[in-house]
Amino acid sequence: MKTNLNMNFANTDFSDDFAGWPPEATVFPIAGVDLRVLPGTHPFVIAEEAAIGENWERETAANPALFDGRLVFLQQLSLTEEGILGEGYVTPFSAFMWWRRQPQRQGGLHVFAYPVLESSDGALVAIRMGAHTANAGQVYFAAGSLEAEDIVDGRCDIEANMRREVHEETGLDLAHSVAGQGLFASYSNRTVTLLRLFRFGMTADEMVERIESHMLVAEDQEIAGAVAIRSADHSAHPYNRAMLPVIDWYFDRAGA
Secondary structure (H helix, E strand, O other), rough: OOOOOOHHHHOOOOOOOOOOOOOOOEEEEEOOEEEEEOOOOOOOHHOOOHHHHHHHHHHHHHHOOOOOOEEEEEEEEEEEOEEEEEEEEEEEHHHHHHHHHOOOOOEEEEEEEEEHHHHHHHOOOEEEEEEOOOOOOOOOOOEEEOOOOHEEEEEEEEHHHHHHHHHHHHHHOHHEEEEEEOEEEEOOOOOEEEEEEEEEOOOOOHHHHHHHHHHOOOOOOOOEEEEOOOOOOOOOEOOOOOOOHHHHHHHHHHOO
């Protein structure tokens, strides 16, 4: 996808960005990930500057706890035999919030990493987001957008992002888990999820207890609790939509 700095995103067709990819909302293996971070400003931010500012005023009026940090926002992505390749820019969170308000989400792509935490008794362990966050009440794995501190030599370090997010939000250390073989991906609505399994030597109840103890001392009070997921029932929790293909895939594998 080539992007002209002066293009009108509302009149641009990005429907072929995922041509040749597996079906949307499925989980599939990938050979690797190479996301390059370019200097400068994302074309979406330039084209939508006024709308981004106006929307941010509305967002912060509704939720004053929001912080305009920085994340890596992609301009283009491709799926090849080498894996998922992409290029993007460090971008204000306010721009991302405006982008995700768009029905077709034109002008960019969001990529984030999901460390799928697996317990010794075959459950998955996720977190529930706090009321003051941008995804209030939603349940998903401890994860966050790729940030500037995840960039090493101009490229995103996916594993470092996973380790950091899990430790910050749960107090758990991925070094104390057994990492599953290979990376997987899923995508929906121009958001790509990168995932890897991490199995801990604790039961789900023990993991939940550890996480809820960490909540009491965590600097950033982002989460409101932890949950054990024991089936692919979509109605069991208020899941973030990116969770649904992952729990379907995991429990299909477990039942095979």
